[in-house]
Amino acid sequence: xxxxxxxxxxxxxxxxxxxxxxxxxxxxxxxxxxxxxxxxxxxxxxxxxxxxxxxxxxxx
Numbered sequence: 001x002x003x004x005x006x007x008x009x010x011x012x013x014x015x016x017x018x019x020x021x022x023x024x025x026x027x028x029x030x031x032x033x034x035x036x037x038x039x040x041x042x043x044x045x046x047x048x049x050x051x052x053x054x055x056x057x058x059x060x
Contacts, residue, residue, distance in 0.1 A: 013037045020048075028058065 013035050020031035033044045047058040 011037050016041070024049075 014037075015033050016036050017034040018031060020029050027049050029048045031046045031048060033046060035042045035044055048055050049058055050056070
């Protein structure tokens, strides 16, 4: 399957570690992803909440 032009330009990012809070605040769990792109490392928080039975990433 050929790559779409935008896929060719996206950086290759690897998740090197992840963890989530044990308890929710107002039904929201905060998780942390450790990302690596080449030699650059970053930490990215994500907020999750179950909405209508499906886990959803919230825009915070």
